[in-house]
Amino acid sequence: MNVGAVVAAALADLDVIVERDPSVDSRVDALLHPALPALWTHRIAHGFYVGRRRRIAKALSNCARLVSGGVEIHPGATLGRRVFIDHGAAVVIGETAEIGDDVTLFHQVTLGAVGWWRDDTRPPDARRHPVVGSGAVIGAGATVLGPVVIGDNALVGATSLVLTDVPAGCRTTPPVATISAAGPRPRTTDTLQLVASTGCW
Numbered sequence: 001m002n003v004g005a006v007v008a009a010a011l012a013d014l015d016v017i018v019e020r021d022p023s024v025d026s027r028v029d030a031l032l033h034p035a036l037p038a039l040w041t042h043r044i045a046h047g048f049y050v051g052r053r054r055r056i057a058k059a060l061s062n063c064a065r066l067v068s069g070g071v072e073i074h075p076g077a078t079l080g081r082r083v084f085i086d087h088g089a090a091v092v093i094g095e096t097a098e099i100g101d102d103v104t105l106f107h108q109v110t111l112g113a114v115g116w117w118r119d120d121t122r123p124p125d126a127r128r129h130p131v132v133g134s135g136a137v138i139g140a141g142a143t144v145l146g147p148v149v150i151g152d153n154a155l156v157g158a159t160s161l162v163l164t165d166v167p168a169g170c171r172t173t174p175p176v177a178t179i180s181a182a183g184p185r186p187r188t189t190d191t192l193q194l195v196a197s198t199g200c201w
Helices: 003-020 036-050 054-067 188-196
Strands: 110-112 143-145
Touching (some): 003 036, 036 054
Parallel strands (some): 110 143
């Protein structure tokens, strides 16, 4: 990639942040966006990765994760143009993931594999991670696992667990929280019991 193309891609990244983040109103403000270091470093790291200098690529990726609030983009992943990661915290993009142009990912999105116990049975060069089509939006906390395809302009709702393909232009809608009438204020021991019973421990 020549210098002009690199500069054009960088300016496009800044412009997309201004366009899609209401709290940012200029390219100068966009330079402080938390996910930007991860995106720019990924472009460099991916070049090293494709050139089979994988240790350098992974070292760059680890450094970017530290300065970007936990955005983890494997250097093997392929990202299109004008990808926007809003907030950025705890975004994970796996090695064989492919992301199209003009995709928006919100915080805590995972584009991951289903697990080594299944992936070990795939052919060595098989894709293990999702493909996200151009113009797709993946909401906060959504988890997309395995070699599934999220079609162009699809919308994956916040906190969705996606294990199958989502056709172009379609959307996923996870369960919505239910509201019940307020009861008596719980005691501390009741709250601890409730938290411990959710299975997180």
